[in-house]
Amino acid sequence: MRLANESGLWATGPPPAPIPAVAVLEVSGAVLSWPVDDPSHPPVLAFTDPARADWMWRILGEAGHVAVVEALRDRDRTEVIELPSVSVLSGSADSLRRLALGHWLRRWWPASRRDGITALDPAVLDAELAVLTAAAEDYFTDDTLDADVVGLLAPHGAALGSYRDPRVDALVARCRDLADELGVRWDSQGSGAARREDYALAAGLGDEPRSPGTIAAGGVTIAWSDVPPAIFDAAEHNLDWAVVTEDATVTVQVRAAVSGPDSAAGIPVSLRCGAFHGAGLLDAEGGAVLPVLDADGRPAEEAQAWNADWSATRVGVGGGGAAESSELRDRVRAFACARLATPAADAFLAELLAAESDY
Incomplete structure (x- = not known):
């Protein structure tokens, strides 16, 4: 592992891909990132507070955890630190990558009637993310941006209750249990709110x-x-x-x-x-x-x-300051189309439902 100061944070490398082709997850003490379309790429770790990253041993091993914390203690930010014996353990960050992918789907999924890329149901996606985030609570001992289980869960009870699919029913049951644990009022028993199957495309x-x-x-x-x-x-x-x-x-x-x-x-x-x-x-x-x-x-x-x-x-x-290239947008569209055409092993239920709706 190589550690260098990138934009004020100690990191194991530069961002692995430009926005919007990068999946990001903020956990306690660090931000992890992956290229969205390369599941074999190890995560890049950018430490916001290494001392708060109590989970580090889970993906680097206990010796790796100790080595990183010791190496970053009171170091000159101009230095480059080499830790040849430390690396991410194979498969150890897979669950975190899937969480990062889920948040990427919320922000960047390129839904398009014109391009034939079906929109993902936000209620189903948020519900599954809430369950996955709760299961990964050891990584969220601090209130990070991606730790808000209640924010993911609370708005969608009625929308989920409008489905007639056993997979969604199972997800609803898990969400109801989670809501009870968190003390959140959450009702999936049909409030009469209709779930929108698709969205109108305004003519240009x-x-x-x-x-x-x-x-x-x-x-x-x-x-x-x-x-x-x-x-x-x-x-x-x-x-x-x-x-x-x-x-x-x-x-x-x-x-x-x-x-x-x-x-x-x-x-x-x-x-x-x-x-x-x-x-x-x-x-x-x-x-x-x-x-x-x-x-x-x-x-x-x-x-x-x-x-x-x-x-x-x-x-x-909008903001007017971004300038991602058309080639980068094409790359993201190709990734989305591939996931709909052949659902991956890490596919979210929202993706499966979208893929099935094309037939």
């Missing part, structure tokens, strides 16, 4: 006839890292825009393809092209109409808009 502007006042139009891909999960269709070119003039007023109309249970309402959207710019918020269906302003912040004039070159238009949605 490209699917609609153009207005006679359309000056320019195009499409972009929303960066996954910029927006919350479970809202937008994860296909490429999932947002259309059009600069339109009507009654001498210049606006930009945007429409994102939505394909998830959560609402797009309130997510920021902006456009910039040279001196022209506009900003606003999406509505629940992923649409917005933004006023186009000039360099001085005044409404753009119609003649200016018609004479402008809109080919360099940039549209941003």
Whole structure:
């Protein structure tokens, strides 16, 4: 094992893959990470507090645990520490990797009607994660981000109660026992809430006839890292825009393809092209109409808009700071499609149900 200080934390290596192709799990005293599509890769350990990582002996052995703690005590952060006798024991982190994968599925699963990637049922996935997290309690002696069993369990009782599947029934029984242990009020006995089998895909502007006042139009891909999960269709070119003039007023109309249970309402959207710019918020269906302003912040004039070159238009949605490549998104889509086509040994029940719904 080799330990170096990476971004302020002692770690066994750099991140094993870029976001969103990395599965991450925060346990007491450390963050573990794996490439999501390479189950043979050992975890990269980044220590937030080695003294709190009481579980370390479980994956490094007792001697390895002692060696790491001693090696990191009062060390110069510019040093590189070599521990040739320490390594992750084969198979020892498999359960943690599966937990990390489950959290990755919650955040990054690229559900898409356009690409034929079926959405995962969030109630089933969260319930299974709650059970797995409770079983791994020895790794969560501190309140880490991924230790919140109650947060995973509490919202979904009614949705799970709407299933008619013996595998879900067995999961519900385990969740009910877990809720009793935790003192959580949890009712899976049909509150009348319907489980949504699928989600509507909002049509983009490209699917609609153009207005006679359309000056320019195009499409972009929303960066996954910029927006919350479970809202937008994860296909490429999932947002259309059009600069339109009507009654001498210049606006930009945007429409994102939505394909998830959560609402797009309130997510920021902006456009910039040279001196022209506009900003606003999406509505629940992923649409917005933004006023186009000039360099001085005044409404753009119609003649200016018609004479402008809109080919360099940039549209941003959400945080606006991410820039994962299309190749990386393709890699994640290929991984998701492979898991649906041939369920892996570590498949979650939510994945199995999604795969079966394709037939």
